[in-house]
Amino acid sequence: xxxxxxxxxxxxxxxxxxxxxxxxxxxxxxxxxxxxxxxxxxxxxxxxxxxxxxxxxxxxxxxxxxxxxxxxxxxxxxxxxxxxxxxxxxxxxxxxxxxxxxxxxxxxxxxxxxxxxxxxxxxxxxxxxxxxxxxxxxxxxxxxxxxx
Amino acid sequence: xxxxxxxxxxxxxxxxxxxxxxxxxxxxxxxxxxxxxxxxxxxxxxxxxxxxxxxxxxxxxxxxxxxxxxxxxxxxxxxxxxxxxxxxxxxxxxxxxxxxxxxxxxxxxxxxxxxxxxxxxxxxxxxxxxxxxxxxxx
Numbered sequence: 001x002x003x004x005x006x007x008x009x010x011x012x013x014x015x016x017x018x019x020x021x022x023x024x025x026x027x028x029x030x031x032x033x034x035x036x037x038x039x040x041x042x043x044x045x046x047x048x049x050x051x052x053x054x055x056x057x058x059x060x061x062x063x064x065x066x067x068x069x070x071x072x073x074x075x076x077x078x079x080x081x082x083x084x085x086x087x088x089x090x091x092x093x094x095x096x097x098x099x100x101x102x103x104x105x106x107x108x109x110x111x112x113x114x115x116x117x118x119x120x121x122x123x124x125x126x127x128x129x130x131x132x133x134x135x136x137x138x139x140x141x142x143x144x145x146x147x148x
Numbered sequence: 149x150x151x152x153x154x155x156x157x158x159x160x161x162x163x164x165x166x167x168x169x170x171x172x173x174x175x176x177x178x179x180x181x182x183x184x185x186x187x188x189x190x191x192x193x194x195x196x197x198x199x200x201x202x203x204x205x206x207x208x209x210x211x212x213x214x215x216x217x218x219x220x221x222x223x224x225x226x227x228x229x230x231x232x233x234x235x236x237x238x239x240x241x242x243x244x245x246x247x248x249x250x251x252x253x254x255x256x257x258x259x260x261x262x263x264x265x266x267x268x269x270x271x272x273x274x275x276x277x278x279x280x281x282x283x284x285x286x
Binding site: 024027028030031032033034035036038039048050054056057058061062065082085086087088089090091092093096139 | 165171174175177178179180181195204205206208209210212213216217220221222223225226227228229230231232278281
């Protein structure tokens with residue numbers, strides 16, 4: 001079943017607020033081998049001008065994917081999650097995320113295209129802080145493999 | 149990293165990322181991505197994969213550390229994009245190695261920015277393509 005191209009352009013509601021925590025930053029940093037002290041040492045982060053410890057460059061994917069989940073689960077989109085493969089990921093950081101940021105993610109289906117029996121869905125997620133200032137634009141392309 | 153010390157063609161110190169099953173369990177917990185293809189061999193092989201595979205986002209997150217170590221400040225990674233081109237199977241015995249290298253592709257001196265291209269391979273195959281990090285320099 002190809003993905004329904006009519007959902008292109010659809011925007012989903014913002015996710016509930018998520019608070020970036022020092023503990024979660026530390027866990028993610030340790031999981032990807034990120035040893036820069038700005039992730040775990042408050043003094044090191046402050047000495048470089050950050051308000052608190054800094055999230056690693058790919059940290060926000062989990063928040064972005066909370067937004068994307070609404071698109072993926074939209075019954076009108078017809079996305080078969082069991083055939084979904086992550087094809088591409090991009091982050092544009094408008095400023096680094098730091099512990100204490102309270103953020104929301106708003107996902108838009110930017111593009112749906114069919115190629116070679118597969119569907120490619122591009123989702124753009126705007127992550128903003130509590131003052132609605134942009135923090136990060138996360139773009140992902142997922143491939144929904146066609147039936148064999 | 150100062151602007152003056154960054155040159156097009158400059159090679160960054162490479163590194164080998166060793167991945168064990170435990171690395172994937174740790175990443176699953178840290179990221180909240182509990183898809184069983186990343187930790188349950190029976191499930192992974194039942195859906196046609198050769199073995200448990202690493203999270204693409206694990207590879208993306210680990211690979212950029214080559215850039216962060218060179219840059220000296222993770223908060224100066226302004227943009228980072230990759231295409232996932234091949235999975236990284238992680239066998240129970242011995243795990244897997246991902247070889248990561250990087251080279252400066254372009255420098256925008258007035259804007260104090262540079263673009264670094266990352267290469268990540270496993271068993272000779274590229275696992276990330278079009279992997280580009282835009283960084284801010286001092």
